[in-house]
Amino acid sequence: MVNNLFDNIEERQEIMNIALFLKDFCSEMQEYMAILKVLEGLKNQLVQNDFITETRRGVEQQLLLEFVKVFDKPNFNKEENCSVLLLHDRVEQIEKVPYKSEIMNRLQTLQKEFDELVSNGNWRNKKVAHHDLRTLNKWKMDVVDFQKVEALVFKLDNALNLILRYVCFIQYQDQDQANLMKKYKHSLSELCDILNVCKEQGALS
Numbered sequence: 001m002v003n004n005l006f007d008n009i010e011e012r013q014e015i016m017n018i019a020l021f022l023k024d025f026c027s028e029m030q031e032y033m034a035i036l037k038v039l040e041g042l043k044n045q046l047v048q049n050d051f052i053t054e055t056r057r058g059v060e061q062q063l064l065l066e067f068v069k070v071f072d073k074p075n076f077n078k079e080e081n082c083s084v085l086l087l088h089d090r091v092e093q094i095e096k097v098p099y100k101s102e103i104m105n106r107l108q109t110l111q112k113e114f115d116e117l118v119s120n121g122n123w124r125n126k127k128v129a130h131h132d133l134r135t136l137n138k139w140k141m142d143v144v145d146f147q148k149v150e151a152l153v154f155k156l157d158n159a160l161n162l163i164l165r166y167v168c169f170i171q172y173q174d175q176d177q178a179n180l181m182k183k184y185k186h187s188l189s190e191l192c193d194i195l196n197v198c199k200e201q202g203a204l205s
Contacts, residue, residue, distance in 0.1 A: 011094045016168040018090060019160050021082045025070050026157045027175060032063040033150050034180035038188060060146075067149055070156065071114040084111055084156065091167060098166045106159040110152065117148050 039046065039056050046052045074086035088107040091097065157174065164170040198204050 007096055008094050012168055015090045018082055018087045019163050022070055023160050023172060025066055026153055029063055029066050029153045030175065030177060031180060032059050034177060035059050035184050038181055038184045064144065071111060091163065103162055110156055110159060113152055
């Protein structure tokens with residue numbers, strides 16, 4: 001039977017809201033990833049710069065915090081979390097969805113890959129979401145595989161596009177990662193020009 005826009009409309013509206021919030025979170029994470037790539041590409045020129053080092057560390061922390069939240073439990077203290085698992089539960093309840101099996105498999109695979117990724121050092125529970133005292137003594141950011149984090153974010157983004165298209169009948173226009181990097185390279189170049197002017201004027205002394 002062909003899916004109809006007016007079938008399960010309230011359920012589809014809720015799924016759309018969750019999926020769009022998750023898309024927003026993915027967009028935020030892609031912004032952070034673009035910033036980190038730009039800084040990585042300039043690491044030789046920016047070596048031993050305390051301001052850049054702390055900026056990068058802050059962006060990494062914020063990326064990881066957003067990352068773990070989208071893969072959080074669907075409920076906490078009787079309140080719902082906007083997460084992949086909540087979206088999975090909502091899609092599971094709706095009927096007559098094209099590619100439902102593929103959508104469900106994708107969401108389950110994403111959650112499994114996330115669990116495997118954070119199991120290395122249990123950094124989700126021990127450092128990012130909580131300051132576990134024992135972990136603080138031995139924590140190193142390199143325990144996090146940022147390439148896998150990035151890959152998982154893009155996989156989630158693609159799964160959300162599938163849900164929006166076949167459950168909510170929405171075509172979503174994604175931002176281009178190359179354009180994001182260009183934006184932040186330009187922004188960093190502008191910042192350098194501003195700092196040079198400030199230095200010439202003695203504002204940084």
